[in-house]
Amino acid sequence: MKLLRFAAAVSLWLSLWLSLAIADKEAALARLEAPENDDGYNQELLDLVAIPSVSSLPENQPDILRAAAWLEARLKKAGMENVQVLHTQGPRPVVYAECLHAPPGAPTALVYAHYDVQPAADTADLWTSPPFEPEIRGGRAWGRGVDDDKGSGVLPPIQALEALLASGGSVPINVKVMLEGEEEVGSPFLEPFLAKHAGLLASDFVLSADGGQIAADQPAALLGLRGALAVEVQVATATTDVHSGMAGGAVQNPARSLAQLLSTMWHPNNSIAVAGWYDNVREISEGDRQDMAAYGFDEQRELLGPLGASAAVGEEGYTSLERLWHRPTLEVVGIGGGFQGAGIKTIVPARAFAKLAARLVPFQTPEEVLALLRAHVAEHSPAACNVTMVPLGFSARPYTQQKDSLPNRAAAKVLTGLMGNPPKYVRSGATIPALAAFQKHLGASTTVFAFGLPDSNLHAADENMHLSMYRLARKAWVHLFYELAEQAAAVAGADHSEL
Amino acid sequence: MKLLRFAAAVSLWLSLWLSLAIADKEAALARLEAPENDDGYNQELLDLVAIPSVSSLPENQPDILRAAAWLEARLKKAGMENVQVLHTQGPRPVVYAECLHAPPGAPTALVYAHYDVQPAADTADLWTSPPFEPEIRGGRAWGRGVDDDKGSGVLPPIQALEALLASGGSVPINVKVMLEGEEEVGSPFLEPFLAKHAGLLASDFVLSADGGQIAADQPAALLGLRGALAVEVQVATATTDVHSGMAGGAVQNPARSLAQLLSTMWHPNNSIAVAGWYDNVREISEGDRQDMAAYGFDEQRELLGPLGASAAVGEEGYTSLERLWHRPTLEVVGIGGGFQGAGIKTIVPARAFAKLAARLVPFQTPEEVLALLRAHVAEHSPAACNVTMVPLGFSARPYTQQKDSLPNRAAAKVLTGLMGNPPKYVRSGATIPALAAFQKHLGASTTVFAFGLPDSNLHAADENMHLSMYRLARKAWVHLFYELAEQAAAVAGADHSEL
Numbered sequence: 001m002k003l004l005r006f007a008a009a010v011s012l013w014l015s016l017w018l019s020l021a022i023a024d025k026e027a028a029l030a031r032l033e034a035p036e037n038d039d040g041y042n043q044e045l046l047d048l049v050a051i052p053s054v055s056s057l058p059e060n061q062p063d064i065l066r067a068a069a070w071l072e073a074r075l076k077k078a079g080m081e082n083v084q085v086l087h088t089q090g091p092r093p094v095v096y097a098e099c100l101h102a103p104p105g106a107p108t109a110l111v112y113a114h115y116d117v118q119p120a121a122d123t124a125d126l127w128t129s130p131p132f133e134p135e136i137r138g139g140r141a142w143g144r145g146v147d148d149d150k151g152s153g154v155l156p157p158i159q160a161l162e163a164l165l166a167s168g169g170s171v172p173i174n175v176k177v178m179l180e181g182e183e184e185v186g187s188p189f190l191e192p193f194l195a196k197h198a199g200l201l202a203s204d205f206v207l208s209a210d211g212g213q214i215a216a217d218q219p220a221a222l223l224g225l226r227g228a229l230a231v232e233v234q235v236a237t238a239t240t241d242v243h244s245g246m247a248g249g250a251v252q253n254p255a256r257s258l259a260q261l262l263s264t265m266w267h268p269n270n271s272i273a274v275a276g277w278y279d280n281v282r283e284i285s286e287g288d289r290q291d292m293a294a295y296g297f298d299e300q301r302e303l304l305g306p307l308g309a310s311a312a313v314g315e316e317g318y319t320s321l322e323r324l325w326h327r328p329t330l331e332v333v334g335i336g337g338g339f340q341g342a343g344i345k346t347i348v349p350a351r352a353f354a355k356l357a358a359r360l361v362p363f364q365t366p367e368e369v370l371a372l373l374r375a376h377v378a379e380h381s382p383a384a385c386n387v388t389m390v391p392l393g394f395s396a397r398p399y400t401q402q403k404d405s406l407p408n409r410a411a412a413k414v415l416t417g418l419m420g421n422p423p424k425y426v427r428s429g430a431t432i433p434a435l436a437a438f439q440k441h442l443g444a445s446t447t448v449f450a451f452g453l454p455d456s457n458l459h460a461a462d463e464n465m466h467l468s469m470y471r472l473a474r475k476a477w478v479h480l481f482y483e484l485a486e487q488a489a490a491v492a493g494a495d496h497s498e499l
Numbered sequence: 500m501k502l503l504r505f506a507a508a509v510s511l512w513l514s515l516w517l518s519l520a521i522a523d524k525e526a527a528l529a530r531l532e533a534p535e536n537d538d539g540y541n542q543e544l545l546d547l548v549a550i551p552s553v554s555s556l557p558e559n560q561p562d563i564l565r566a567a568a569w570l571e572a573r574l575k576k577a578g579m580e581n582v583q584v585l586h587t588q589g590p591r592p593v594v595y596a597e598c599l600h601a602p603p604g605a606p607t608a609l610v611y612a613h614y615d616v617q618p619a620a621d622t623a624d625l626w627t628s629p630p631f632e633p634e635i636r637g638g639r640a641w642g643r644g645v646d647d648d649k650g651s652g653v654l655p656p657i658q659a660l661e662a663l664l665a666s667g668g669s670v671p672i673n674v675k676v677m678l679e680g681e682e683e684v685g686s687p688f689l690e691p692f693l694a695k696h697a698g699l700l701a702s703d704f705v706l707s708a709d710g711g712q713i714a715a716d717q718p719a720a721l722l723g724l725r726g727a728l729a730v731e732v733q734v735a736t737a738t739t740d741v742h743s744g745m746a747g748g749a750v751q752n753p754a755r756s757l758a759q760l761l762s763t764m765w766h767p768n769n770s771i772a773v774a775g776w777y778d779n780v781r782e783i784s785e786g787d788r789q790d791m792a793a794y795g796f797d798e799q800r801e802l803l804g805p806l807g808a809s810a811a812v813g814e815e816g817y818t819s820l821e822r823l824w825h826r827p828t829l830e831v832v833g834i835g836g837g838f839q840g841a842g843i844k845t846i847v848p849a850r851a852f853a854k855l856a857a858r859l860v861p862f863q864t865p866e867e868v869l870a871l872l873r874a875h876v877a878e879h880s881p882a883a884c885n886v887t888m889v890p891l892g893f894s895a896r897p898y899t900q901q902k903d904s905l906p907n908r909a910a911a912k913v914l915t916g917l918m919g920n921p922p923k924y925v926r927s928g929a930t931i932p933a934l935a936a937f938q939k940h941l942g943a944s945t946t947v948f949a950f951g952l953p954d955s956n957l958h959a960a961d962e963n964m965h966l967s968m969y970r971l972a973r974k975a976w977v978h979l980f981y982e983l984a985e986q987a988a989a990v991a992g993a994d995h996s997e998l
């Protein structure tokens with residue numbers, strides 16, 4: 001923001017610079033669009049996806065480090081400066097790079113993406129091709145992380161920066177790149193990292209390359225995300241499993257107790273029965289209702305169809321889109337205990353567990369909701385059970401931002417030009433903990449600029465990335481950097497305060 | 500029984516034979532008791548336990564066949580005749596052998612045991628030594644199946660028969676040996692096998708070498724077992740897992756639905772809430788109450804202590820022993836669905852399951868209870884769930900028998916002599932499907948004669964067999980064969996009808 005505290009002269013200088021750099025921009029775009037370069041861009045996507053950088057599994061920790069080293073080399077090759085692998089307090093480092101040679105008056109953007117991916121072993125039998133042996137079929141690349149976030153997010157801005165740097169060196173805004181390695185486990189070490197490196201990362205705004213579009217011809221502008229809290233509830237009734245004939249009927253059963261405990265957590269109308277859960281939740285505003293109407297949610301196509309679900313189910317009194325964008329949820333993401341194999345083993349188990357993931361809306365906080373859950377579990381624990389609740393390191397505040405910021409306007413103009421329609425203003429029921437953290441530690445709001453499509457099977461088997469969108473993405477970043485500079489020049493000549 | 504339809508002359512003949520064979524009996528006992536033979540008897544137990552004949556896991560099917568072949572060879576080596584590996588309609592054969600040279604007037608006994616074992620991979624990290632690398636420590640053998648049923652049941656009668664046959668050839672009753680390979684999966688193919696081979700297996704009574712004693716100095720006489728029914732309840736809400744942020748709150752969650760469905764199956768007083776469940780269950784009789792009082796159940800030592808459980812929990816209005824011996828139960832033996840790994844994966848799962856095992860009392864039947872469960876699940880299935888119920892092949896009627904039968908009297912006398920106290924009359928909450936099946940297809944009741952102790956960790960980690968009891972067992976079988984012949988001689992001289 002301070003860079004914009006110059007005068008109209010600066011605005012003129014930046015405008016002049018931009019008009020002189022137009023040839024560089026065109027050269028960079030030509031390089032990114034050239035069909036003969038496609039194979040190289042595709043191959044580096046396959047190479048990066050082949051590194052199974054699963055952040056939730058300790059056995060993949062070497063792959064996390066391998067992916068970070070791969071990206072360090074890639075950013076250097078792109079011509080970026082001050083390329084570093086920065087340690088966090090956790091095991092998964094941040095890869096950082098910068099390019100700070102923009103003319104006076106240009107803003108500084110922090111480009112954010114994540115190089116870690118979801119696990120795939122648990123769905124291995126459902127993949128058409130192995131998740132970490134990516135391949136190209138039918139105009140898409142297939143593999144774990146090929147969209148989220150390696151193809152939709154990580155590579156395109158690097159490719160755009162490389163093309164600009166190779167075509168005359170003119171990147172029209174200052175760019176810092178920050179690639180995180182723990183997004184898929186809820187970014188547990190991001191906040192202290194941002195606090196520690198607030199100077200290095202200082203920016204006017206964040207451009208998040210983690211996200212997606214509505215359709216190939218319909219861009220989205222993200223205004224909000226749900227927050228999150230994940231916990232594991234563990235029920236122990238004994239120190240050892242026991243023959244169900246020898247003790248069944250006379251001792252507590254932890255799996256049954258867990259089922260009974262869980263069943264107290266929802267009302268029959270599907271609202272959450274944890275006392276105090278809705279105390280800070282506000283009703284949906286008129287502006288939010290207008291955005292939802294303009295969005296035109298297709299429940300069958302966007303929600304039920306891809307899942308093969310027979311009907312929408314949720315909190316009574318709300319539509320599916322309202323439930324996803326504006327209402328909290330509490331989901332059982334995993335449950336287990338006792339015999340898991342085929343057939344039967346006649347035991348009363350000693351332990352059972354459930355993993356719960358809450359999604360939060362303004363003005364809930366993960367700290368408040370954790371306390372409510374603890375109180376609920378303490379009150380409803382069945383007899384002769386040792387019930388414990390363990391936070392799982394996934395905790396984030398809900399995120400919202402203003403619709404009409406400079407980067408939002410710039411992104412909207414670029415996406416409208418490239419995709420043929422203006423963006424629809426959306427929220428997401430999902431969580432990107434980084435966005436709330438950027439707001440808190442850098443004072444920067446985030447504009448999402450990412451190119452996965454809804455049929456990419458995020459977090460599921462057969463994850464994929466349309467190559468047409470991957471191609472569009474690298475081009476779009478060049479346009480965005482220029483549009484941000486142009487709008488900053490215009491603002492610098494007028495009203496400095498609104499960025 | 501027809502063999503007893505002779506006259507007093509036959510009784511005299513058998514008595515004479517028994518007095519002449521007394522030297523053979525003593526020689527056999529000397530051989531079984533000789534300390535220099537212990538190593539050999541112990542080694543063959545370790546050899547048999549080292550074969551992981553887990554009947555519930557398809558990957559162990561070759562080991563099932565290996566165990567059957569091992570026993571076929573062992574029975575031949577013992578001098579048994581007509582040794583056969585007989586196929587059932589399933590993959591796990593029965594090993595059969597016989598020795599039918601008893602004098603006229605002697606009864607025919609079918610000695611039953613099972614050579615299959617429970618799985619151990621799921622508790623692998625809890626074993627002190629690997630479950631299928633058995634070893635001897637502290638006066639016990641340790642390994643999966645070392646008690647149940649290879650050391651408590653399978654080997655001792657073979658060793659006893661071998662010793663008798665090697666010491667003059669005099670086995671005083673006719674003995675048929677039947678070793679089953681599917682007891683731990685509920686003997687799904689036993690009934691058609693018994694029906695087909697009813698002639699070969701025809702016997703006056705069954706001696707089950709599957710069971711156990713109360714303590715080293717306190718024998719038990721088993722009068723009844725609970726029946727069983729196992730089913731899996733499967734809840735499917737979608738064809739694929741989905742990101743919990745993208746759909747959570749707007750679609751049905753199968754793990755939550757399963758928990759809610761399960762929670763309808765019990766009343767707050769811990770009785771079973773499935774309609775009709777208790778319709779055929781009778782109240783406990785005065786004789787049963789006397790047996791329970793004489794037994795003197797120690798809840799802490801026999802139930803809670805070994806489990807590390809903090810309190811007894813069960814149907815209100817009944818004691819723990821009443822719950823175990825005379826009341827039905829419905830247990831969750833396994834529950835699963837969604838993410839099972841460490842940490843968190845933010846999905847709404849597509850499926851969840853629970854494995855339920857019911858234990859039944861007279862006059863419930865598995866067929867009736869299956870129908871009641873189906874009706875309950877149909878009535879209580881949550882919205883937008885596809886709920887199915889699959890029987891798991893473990894289905895058995897409850898079993899009861901008269902206290903004062905000839906083999907019960909003979910076993911009581913032998914056990915009193917060897918262990919120093921008369922047996923207590925017990926029931927078990929567990930199920931041996933074979934016993935109800937023998938009653939139905941052979942018209943024969945079963946006397947249990949087996950030597951595991953309560954601290955043997957049946958079905959759990961660190962299963963073990965006291966070597967002192969293993970040694971006692973082989974001796975006890977020699978005494979039992981002679982006692983049966985003697986009592987049969989006495990009966991043949993008096994009242995033929997009571998056997």
